[in-house]
Amino acid sequence: MYPIILLSVLGVVTLFLGFSKSKNILLPATLLFLIIALIGNFVEWNKGPLLYFYDMFRVDNLTLSFNGIILLSAFMIVAISGGFQDNADSEPAEYYGLMLFSLVGAMMMVGFEHMIMLFIGVEILSVAMYVLTGSNKRNLRSNEAALKYFLMGAFATGFMLFGMTLLYGATGSFELSQIQGFASNMQQGSQSYILYAGLLLLLIGMLFKVSAAPFHFWTPDVYEGAPTIFTTFMSTIVKTAGFAALFRLLNTSFTNIYSFWWIIIALIAVLTLLVGNIGATSQNSFKRMLAYSGISHAGYLLIALTALSRPSENAIVFYSLAYSLSTICAFGVLMLVSKEKTIEGQPNEHYDAFNGLAKQNPLLAFVLAVSMLSLAGIPLTAGFWGKFFIFTSAAERGIMWITVIAVLMSTVGIYYYFRVIIASYLREGNMIKIRIAPFYQVILLIATFLTILFGLAPGIFDNLI
């Protein structure tokens, strides 16, 4: 609860800080605000479940864990953003302000107890993201990405609203608990069809936000076109919030009609895995590959939703955390490397930009290698346990076939994740020594350390949630 209020206020403060002469104050101020929000978040730990705003917002340990991941990711991303000083066109105050506002939206999605809250959360997050995607004003690709994202996103929101309307029509309520009560006592008939249709449309809207196939078409273009720092933001925070919302939706309101929706989610999960992994293999741009890999990770997370068994909750939290840490590392290294190696003034985001990275920059190569191993799900990294918990959740439900497909797809994943490891360690290239700001270095090292720590001791989170 507190971080939502805090960040709403502090976001406005950030905008006002933009009027000050010194632009250097913005970055530390934003980091400070995020730390305050993180502390505020965990004040309510183990106090829950608490309901706020006329029972529209719910705070329990699950909400707080997801919020914690979101705020931690945001802190790391802001820390490596470098203050946007290198571009004369940039408006740092607005960027930071929008980022803080979008976090408010993300946290509302995590804790919603009422459909309106979900809608507002999604919109706050999305509108901020549309703007940030297009923030590189003079860049054609950035403009295209923003427009594409906006048009498709608005369309998906339409579906979502329509779904909510139908749900309201069927159940007479926007509240999750009321909908759950209705769904468990409902008889087959015209009313149930409206409920089913409403659920499906709502799911379509949400699946678009987490870039699940077949609603993924915007993802590669938008991820590639957006400035890398905002791509990182999108691929970690939007995805975590989206899955938290989906989990809450399916786990509270619709558990009783599991038999209706599980196969739909299962098929979407399989399709997402196929599209994401096979799409990623044919990419030459590292950034675009990461976009497809983001799709494939949505597929793994959907498996946990499909199963919706006892370990699912833990699996989604752990996976989101592992995925966010590695993604931040991967994009963080990409930003440094692509800035040094430009083609016609544009940053070079291809695999060959990484050739020979390990020789001159062993630290960056190591950070990149660990993050790739984690994304690929190799043991001793957090990513392995993320996948493992996902698979156990499916096994507990007895859906083994989906695990087999996921396993095959993780083998495909190794292929494209290793391409960049091979480029940086085994290929020769004229790489210069890249200068890294000490703070930037610390953030990358912390993320890498956490990835390995969770890989060695995944039990740290046991019995927490």
Added chain:
Amino acid sequence: MLTLLLILLPVIAAVITLFSGERLAKTVALIGGLTTLGLAVMTWLQFDPAAGTQFGFKYAWVSSGGISFAAGLDGISLVLVLLTTFLTPLIVLSAFKHDYKKPASFYALILFMEAALIGVFTATDAFLFYLFFEAALIPVYFLAAIWGGENRIKVTFKFFIYTIFGSLFMMVALVYLYYQTPGTHTSEITAFYQLQLSPQTQGFIFWAFFIAFAIKMPLFPFHTWQPDTYTESPTAATMLLSGIMLKMGVYGLIRFLLPIVPQGMESWGMMAMILSVIGIIYGSIIAIQQSDMKRLIAYSSFAHVGLMAAGVFSYSVNGLQGALIQMLAHGINVIGLFFIIDIIYSRTKTRFLDQLGGISQSTPHLSIYFMILLLGSVALPLTNGFVGEFLLLSSVFHYDGWLGAIAGLTIILGSVYMLRLFQKSMFGPRSKWVEGFQDLTASESAVLLPLVIMVFWIGIYPNTFLKLTEPAVSQLLQLVNN
């Protein structure tokens, strides 16, 4: 607790090696390897074969899931731990004569590999086993990919994806088994032994395990990664792969496949046996054709491991004991042979038999060591290969007379390719490539001498090791037969 020390000691040594600088790295790594060997021998002296799993420890790891960080030693584990700790310092020592770039990372990776291998052989929790099984891949991948030959990138990549593909199936099987355990689930291997599974399920699990282990060993037809990887890797990595890592597969068959799915064994064992026997013959025939010495040994290793697998699939005391003793023998011989090839290659810059010849004229020591290791490999009585091969063939013969007879051809074919290797390289007219060939240096002898001693030790008195494994093996077979 001793087991935990055995796993941790190489890790600590590896970290020290990594930070010890370029000059000291190899000495530190050697000391680390020898210390671990000392600890393993100490464990051996305290070991009581009849007492089952010993020196164990168990820490809650993912406590909500019943997954624990648990390991311990029984006879089977101990023998393989001894092999690993004995070979690792020799592998380190064998690399001394090369000037590898970034030596600190090179030797540290070897020690990391040792830790992962000891972990595989001692884990008593199925998921811990899996974790080490996969983790062992990473150091050896980088060893082969960074310090390897010309085609290393492509070849090692294929190797990596191939083997990880196999083990992922094992993971699905393990996750499934884990959810079959009663109550709050547990992933202890012994709990898996108690499960009552339907024959059909056992069939699926049999194949999931079989593919994982068959790729690792490798068995026919999953061997296509092996010759290229062995050839392209630096010798130290080839030694790790063939000397120790291959044993992970055989160990997996013994520890998981036999006792967990005995009915699956009954219905599909014949098929697996046939594949193994095909591998024996196929590997031998290709080895006869090879001109590249490293490839020749690679294929011979492929043939030998086929026989070990066939022994395991016969699920008899002789078969399992034979497989275990043959694992030791093969590890020792193959490392010796790869080292000798490395010596020849580093002096002549060629590995091709048709360019070599007449080396023995100037190298009495090398010739003797080479001959002894080679005879061990073709299973001459009183050498280490004989004991294992005899037990294995007798078990296969008991299982099925025809298959036994075909597998028996390995003795003849083995002598053909091995003696051809010796004759073409060491005898005959002296080729221009081998001019000025020096005999062994002191450090080279220091690697070969312990190996040769072991060849005779196991050949003359195999009981030292057979009696270690005997109780564990009969206990295992009791499980299978129930």
